[in-house]
Amino acid sequence: MEEIRADGITKRFGDVTALRNVSLEIAPGELFFLLGGSGCGKTTLLRCIAGLEIPTEGKVFFGDRDVTDLPTHKREAAMVFQSYALWPHMTVGQNIAFGLEERKVEKKEIQRRVEEALEMVKLDGLAKRGIDQMSGGQQQRVSLARALVVRPKCLLLDEPLSNLDAQLRLEMRSEIRRIVKENDLTGVYVTHDQSEALSMADRMAVMDEGVIVQVGPPEVIYRQPVTSYVAGFIGETNLLRGTAREGNQVEIPGATLVATPGVEGFQPATGSPVILSIRPEAIEIVNPTQATLAGKIIERIYLGSLIQYAVKLDDGTVMQVTEQNPQIIRSPGENRVGLKVATEDVTLLER
Amino acid sequence: MNRKAAYGLTAAVTLFFAVFFIYPAVVVLKEAFYEEGKGLTFSFVIEVFKNPVYTEGLWNAFALGVTSTVASLFIAFPLALIGHRYLFPFKKSLSALILIPLVLPPFVGAVGVKQILGIQGALNAFLIKLGLADAAMPIDWLGESRFWGVVAMNALHLYPILYMNIAASLSNIDPAMEQAAQNLGCPPWRRLMRITLPLTTPGIFAGGAIVFIWSFTELGVPLVFDYTRVAPVQVYDGIKDLGSNPFPFALVAIMLVVSTLVFMASKAVLGRSKLGTAPRPKGKNVEVRPKRGKAWLCTLFFLGVLFIASLPHAGVVVLSLAQDWYGSILPEAWTTAHYQEALSHPLVVPSIQNSLFYASMATLVDLILGIAIAWVIVRSTIRGRAFLDALVMLPLAVPGLVMAFGYLALSQDGEAFRFLVQGAKENPTWLLVVAYAVRRLPYVVRSAVAGLQQSNLALEEAARSLGATPVRTLRRVSLPLLGPNLIAGGILAFAFAMLEVSDSLILAQQSEHFPITKAIYSLIGMLGNGYELASALGVWAMVFLGISIIGAVILGGKKGGLFRM
Missing domain, CATH: 1.10.3720.10 (MetI-like)
Structure with a gap:
């Protein structure tokens, strides 16, 4: 368990700047997520932490140690690769034993620890298997075991589940979280899958174009996104352009809504352009007379446990609305419906 | 996918190989292990x-x-x-x-x-x-x-x-x-x-x-x-x-x-x-x-x-x-006198013409066969295609010397390939073309296979669904996409045919049919300035081939595929 700190990291590849002055603190024992679209710099940041890339500027600290120039294997941070990177010319056992052999651990001890690691990932007794005899999910477990067996202080995971099918992915989520917690590891986990991050993370950082946009626990990121990018990337949302008015009121075409600022203390000047983010599940469909927004249903998607509607407002804006456990199934058509949303569910963002 | 065509092609290619590749090799083995009147020995x-x-x-x-x-x-x-x-x-x-x-x-x-x-x-x-x-x-x-x-x-x-x-x-x-x-x-x-x-x-x-x-x-x-x-x-x-x-x-x-x-x-x-x-x-x-x-x-x-x-x-x-x-x-x-002298030497200019003709014909044969074979291997689902794949790669394993000997034995009076050596004065042109073609076929097949594997089947299917016949699809969609690979493989086959040694030295017996390599070898054996003349001819050949391989690499893009077994 060790604290990981990135201090003003910039990484350039030729003319391309992958990271711009990124600073980050990850608490000991935390499972921390780096989340963002492709090319946002999340993998580069992870590789800088791992020591597989050296930052152009800035420093990386593990606890009190400045590890910026320390080679990867001396950082005690084991990496799990997206492609697993299991060596096909070695058996499962040999793959796992590799790191211990490099550390000149005694033979008997190696054997004991390999078995222990296999047990940890629930692959007991499969040490003699070839890599090609393992399924995708099993290979994932082997690569976890290979990283764990050297008893690192940190575990770095680069999109570890992106090559698995949906069912297995769900299973491995809790598995990985269990392993990180049981082994008292500081985990850094890179993914582009927001549901993975929301369901597993202690805290997460959302990245875009080489900078960190927001850091926080999943529920804060989801409920109080600080930019429209974060709001759009984490979960689904409706983004409405509007103009700021007095006292957190925002004028949008055809209505005025009261909003809650995404960043505490955000007070846009009256008349300045802003964006409103409203989650589809925060909207309630009511009688048009009881609501500030109204329109017509133009599309319905029935998903059993929930139902999704697309509602076209009078000014032409289309809103996504989700109803949990729907009692009434409404049909698209001419009937006008009203949309009701609570003030704390309307997030006020800078445009 | 036309299975009949695939089977037909496989049969035709297998027959070609059986006659011009396996048969000569078997003849060599027969000569080595068979004695008149005694049988196997x-x-x-x-x-x-x-x-x-x-x-x-x-x-x-x-x-x-x-x-x-x-x-x-x-x-x-x-x-x-x-x-x-x-x-x-x-x-x-x-x-x-x-x-x-x-x-x-x-x-x-x-x-x-x-x-x-x-x-x-x-x-x-x-x-x-x-x-x-x-x-x-x-x-x-x-x-x-x-x-x-x-x-x-x-x-x-x-x-x-x-x-x-x-x-x-x-x-x-x-x-x-x-x-x-x-x-x-x-x-x-x-x-x-x-x-x-x-x-x-x-x-x-x-x-x-x-x-x-x-x-x-x-x-x-x-x-x-x-x-x-x-x-x-x-x-x-x-x-x-x-x-x-x-x-x-x-x-x-x-x-x-x-x-x-x-x-x-x-x-x-x-x-x-x-x-x-x-x-x-x-x-x-x-x-x-x-x-x-x-x-x-x-x-x-x-x-x-x-x-x-x-x-x-x-x-x-x-x-x-x-x-x-x-x-x-x-x-x-x-x-620069050697270059001029070489060009006026009776061996030199004919040998360049001969080699160009032999190598071009062999490359043409290889391209036609190569496309057909690659198509069967990559696009068809017939059962014999793995066998076909292995078969066409075999010439890489069989030394040119062996094949040359087989051809030599088979082109003697009264033997099966006599018809390839026309006239009283033995003209080995078609024998050499076939010998060159068979041995260079793997390169063309590999590059065509690589090209077909890279190109998306859906592109062909799209053409088919819009009403193009298989042949038109091949001509208008597949071949243009395959172009660079085919050119690369073809140039390599051509280059190797131009500087082939064993078939050329053994099968070309009359000086008017000598390819470049045999001409160079004869010049080396000449008294006087034979070495210099041979060098001059060699330089011509090398300039030519250097240009070919650079072209092949530029057009082929991905290297390595050509020499995979």
Whole structure:
């Protein structure tokens, strides 16, 4: 368990700047997520932490140690690769034993620890298997075991589940979280899958174009996104352009809504352009007379446990609305419906 | 997918191969193991093994094969690794140029080497000038160590095959494989031995087998070096009394068996290897830009290999321009007279015309067959396609010498291929075309297969669904997409046909039908300025082939595919 700190990291590849002055603190024992679209710099940041890339500027600290120039294997941070990177010319056992052999651990001890690691990932007794005899999910477990067996202080995971099918992915989520917690590891986990991050993370950082946009626990990121990018990337949302008015009121075409600022203390000047983010599940469909927004249903998607509607407002804006456990199934058509949303569910963002 | 067409094509190609590839090989085996009136006999082969001259020849050939392969590996692996890992000045052009030695005819280069390493050669002159050697007792570099001379020529000629295979293997390795080892504490040197090298074995075995077979049966270089105690030369010398002497056939048969065993062994190693199932690389290989000095060291290494590999041929160029080159570092006077004289020599111009015709026809045959075979292998789902794939690759395993002997036996009076040799005066044109075509077919098939695999089947299906017939689809969609690959494979096949040695030396008997290689060989044997004339002709050939291979590399893009088994 060790604290990981990135201090003003910039990484350039030729003319391309992958990271711009990124600073980050990850608490000991935390499972921390780096989340963002492709090319946002999340993998580069992870590789800088791992020591597989050296930052152009800035420093990386593990606890009190400045590890910026320390080679990867001396950082005690084991990496799990997206492609697993299991060596096909070695058996499962040999793959796992590799790191211990490099550390000149005694033979008997190696054997004991390999078995222990296999047990940890629930692959007991499969040490003699070839890599090609393992399924995708099993290979994932082997690569976890290979990283764990050297008893690192940190575990770095680069999109570890992106090559698995949906069912297995769900299973491995809790598995990985269990392993990180049981082994008292500081985990850094890179993914582009927001549901993975929301369901597993202690805290997460959302990245875009080489900078960190927001850091926080999943529920804060989801409920109080600080930019429209974060709001759009984490979960689904409706983004409405509007103009700021007095006292957190925002004028949008055809209505005025009261909003809650995404960043505490955000007070846009009256008349300045802003964006409103409203989650589809925060909207309630009511009688048009009881609501500030109204329109017509133009599309319905029935998903059993929930139902999704697309509602076209009078000014032409289309809103996504989700109803949990729907009692009434409404049909698209001419009937006008009203949309009701609570003030704390309307997030006020800078445009 | 038209199964009937696929079966038809498979049958036609198999028939072609049975007649022009398997039958000649079988004839060689028959001559070696069959005696009139006695039936099956091992007495010829046993005689060969009892004869100390033949056993020495075979042993030398085998040793040449092994040593040349190892030497090639020592050149090719560092080149491939550096090229894979680092960015350095002129990398792009250097990695194309580094392939050129493959098409520099080694037996032409051997002429240059003789000039450099001979008793009165450039090296001795250089050493005497430095005071390191005694002018009265010059060293005979090629005297006792002709073996190593042949090894050096083979290695410097064939390393590109290994280089391409290893480079292809390296680019198939997921870069995370090495990073994982690094992350777990494995230092660079051990990482190379424990991870990179084992993961490169498919390339090493695939390329190594071809290099071995090639140098095991190399005829041209030992001939020029007068290294007669090696099986291919003994076989060649035995042609004169072929009618009465079954031993050349027995020798060739033994070489065929050894080559086939090596080929099969490397196939077996590849087949058993789990590397085939390794996940395809997900991460992109990022070439490191080393510090300035180091980057230039990489450039220098590539240049050094190129320099040494082309030294023999540089010697040929100098020789072709030399008025008098004897006992001096460089010729004392220069002249272009040899080029003019060569062009007026009765052997030269016809031989260029002949080679151009033979090679073009052979390439045409290869392209037609290659496209058809590749289509069956990649696009059809018929059961025989794996067999067909293996069959068309076999010519890589069968030495040219073996095939040449089979063709020679079959083109005698009253034999099956007599019809290919028209007229009273034997004209070997079609025999040579077929022989060239069969042996170069694997390159064209490989490149066509690679091209078809890269192109998306949906593109063809789209054309079909819009109403194009299969033939029109092939012409309007598949072929244009395949173009670069076909051109690359075709140029390579053409280049190799142009400088083919064993078929040419053995099958072309009349001087008016000589291809370039046989003309060069005859010129070398001429008294007077034969060497200079041969060099001049050789330079023409090399300029031509250098242009071909650069074109092939530029058009082919991805290297390595052509020499995969």
